[in-house]
Amino acid sequence: MTTPSEAQPASGKYDLAARLIGCAGRANFEAELASALKQHLAIDASLLLIYHRDRSPRLLFHDWTTKRGVLGLQKYLGGPYLRDPFYGIAVEEPVDGLYALSEVAPSNFTHTQYYQEYYRDAGFGDEFNYLFRMDERVTFAISLSRQANNAPFDAHDEGILRELEPLLRSAVTRHWSDLNPAAGKRSANPLGVALQHAMMRFGSSILTERECEVARLILRGYSLKGAAEKLSISETTVKLHRSNLYAKLDITSQTELFSLFIESVSSAPNLYDDPLEHYLN
Numbered sequence: 692m693t694t695p696s697e698a699q700p701a702s703g704k705y706d707l708a709a710r711l712i713g714c715a716g717r718a719n720f721e722a723e724l725a726s727a728l729k730q731h732l733a734i735d736a737s738l739l740l741i742y743h744r745d746r747s748p749r750l751l752f753h754d755w756t757t758k759r760g761v762l763g764l765q766k767y768l769g770g771p772y773l774r775d776p777f778y779g780i781a782v783e784e785p786v787d788g789l790y791a792l793s794e795v796a797p798s799n800f801t802h803t804q805y806y807q808e809y810y811r812d813a814g815f816g817d818e819f820n821y822l823f824r825m826d827e828r829v830t831f832a833i834s835l836s837r838q839a840n841n842a843p844f845d846a847h848d849e850g851i852l853r854e855l856e857p858l859l860r861s862a863v864t865r866h867w868s869d870l871n872p873a874a875g876k877r878s879a880n881p882l883g884v885a886l887q888h889a890m891m892r893f894g895s896s897i898l899t900e901r902e903c904e905v906a907r908l909i910l911r912g913y914s915l916k917g918a919a920e921k922l923s924i925s926e927t928t929v930k931l932h933r934s935n936l937y938a939k940l941d942i943t944s945q946t947e948l949f950s951l952f953i954e955s956v957s958s959a960p961n962l963y964d965d966p967l968e969h970y971l972n
Contacts, residue, residue, distance in 0.1 A: 711862035714912065716869025721752035724862070728835065731855065732848050735841060736760065736815070738834040742781035745828065748772055763813040774805035777820040781830040789856050791849065792818040817843035819852055823860050825867045833859070858953070889956050889966050894936065896968040902936040905929060909945055910952055940967075 711727065714720045725737035741749040748768060755761055772778050776795040792800075800806055816839030823831045835852075837843060844852075890910065894903045901922075908918040915933075919926045942948055955970035 711858070711866075715862060715866040720866050722754075724833070724859070725752060725754055728833075728855075732844075732851050733837070733841075734835045735838045736834075736836040738764070738832075738836070740832045740834070741825075742778055742822075742830045742832055743828060744782045748778070748832075760813065763809065767809055767813075771805055771809040774803065776800075776805075777818075777822070777832065777834065781822050781832060787823050787860055788821070789849075789852050790820045790822060791844070811839075814838050814840075816841065819844060819849070821852075821856065821859055821863075823863050825864075825871075831863050831867060833863075889959065890952075892965045893952055893955070894940070894965060894967055896965040897939055897971075898936050902932050902939070905932040906936050906948065909933065909948055 711720070711724060714723045721739045725734075725739065728734060728737065736753070736755055738753045738755075739751040741751060743749065750764075750768060753760075753764055755764055767775075776792070776797070777790060780790060780795060797803060801811075815836045818834060818836045820835070821831075821833040823833075825831055890907060893910070894906050898906065904922060905918060908921060913921060915926045915929050918929045922929070937943060937948075940948070940951060942951060951967070951970075955966035959966035959969050
C-alpha cells in the first residue's frame, strides 16, 4: 500500500492548491492530482475518468502498474462500467461531492454481476469517488481504491477526503474550463465563475494593478520567468512587485499567499468583490 507521510504540515492543503492550480489545463494535471492525494492518505489505485451520459467513459489517468490491473481496467471500459454503482450516480445528475462505496453499493454487492466479473478480479476491497459535474452530460470522476488485502478507508481517511473536496472541485472545474472553454461557457458552473471573479478581484482593494497581476500569476503557478514573459517585463521587476505585495499582505512566501487566498475566499460574503477587503477588516 502507498503510505503517506505520518503527519501533514499545516500548509499541506495550500501546497496542494498551488500544485493543482499551477498545472490546471496542462497534460500532467491528472497525474499531479493523483500523486498529490497520495501524499495525504494511503491509496492503492487511482483512476480518473470522464463519464458521459451517452457514450463509454473516457480514461484520463490511472496508476495501475500490474498486468492484472491493466487488463482489469481494459475489461471495465469494455462494459462492466455500466453496472458500476458510481457510474450509475454519475449519469443520474449527481450532486457534486465525495461518495463512499459503502453508501452507493447495494447490500448484496458481493453477489452482484459487477462484483463477480470485475471488482473481485481487480482485487479491490474499498473505494471512494469524487464526482464533479462539468455540464449536463459530463461528470469528472476521481476513483480512489484500496486492495482487499489492505485495511479499508476509515473515518479519519474520509475526513481528509471531505476536507479536500472544495479544493479539488475548484481545481477540476478550472482544469476542465481551460481545456474546454466553449463547454465552460455553456455550463456556466456557478462555483467556477465565482472563483474566477474572486481571483480577478483578489487584492484589488490593497494592491496596485500590476501587483494584482503578479499575485494572480503566482496563484496560477507561474514562475518568475513565466510571469515576466506573460507581463512583458523583466524578472527583476516581477521580484520587486512580488516583494511589495508580500509586504502589503504581511506574508513572506507563495504558500502563505495561497493560504491567504483560500481563507479570504472561504470567509467572503460574496466572490465578486475583493475577498481580502472583508477578510482583513
